[in-house]
Amino acid sequence: MSHSIDDSQPIFLQIARRISDDIINGATKEGEQVPSTNQFAKHYQINPATAAKGINLLVEQEILFKKRGVGMFVAEGAREILLKQRQVEFYKRYIVPLMQEAEYLQLSTEQIKQMIDEGGND
Template identity: 45%
Template sequence: MQFNFDSTEPLYLQVADQLEDAIFVATFVEGEQVPSTTEISKQFHINPATVLKGMNILVENGLIEKRRGLGMFVTHGAREKIQEKRRQEFYEQYVVNLVLEAQKLAINESTILEMVKRGFKIT
């Protein structure tokens, strides 16, 4: 994990985002314990309350769960929840804007689809 202390994004959101990303890329798998608030706060010199605030976002979203006396663990289905959330964000941030811009340029649906197909051939 790397934190940008100069960013306008609050540290607790950076904690939540980075833990979520670690779950998504399977650094932490379902059922596995994530580092404790104390471990993260000591390693990165962040206030434990800040770390806990970020972790609580993941608890609220059902991605990690508190096990009394044991710590925080990745919930079953967490990766799929993240994937669905990110797909929805992708749609809202990219697809909707793509369609709106295409309409301004008088580009029809079939032309957009051809352009997307051409884009996939690049990679």
């Protein structure tokens, strides 16, 4: 746990995002245990209930599961679920506005592909 908390979004969402990022980049693998709510609370100096809210969000999404008396673990298939979620998020956040602006500027799909292939060079 090396990241810091910021004011850009609710803390519980940042906790969930950090766990998700670690799963996506392979730092935490399927079947491995994630830090406890108390570990998150101590590290980030936050309320354990806030950390629990972030972890429970991932439990609801079937990314994490609880082993009673042991802790939270990464579920099988979690990485694929997260990748699909992030791909949808990417599409909505970047591709949809890009296509709307391209339409406004009367750019064809081929012109957009060419721009991407050229890396934005004029």
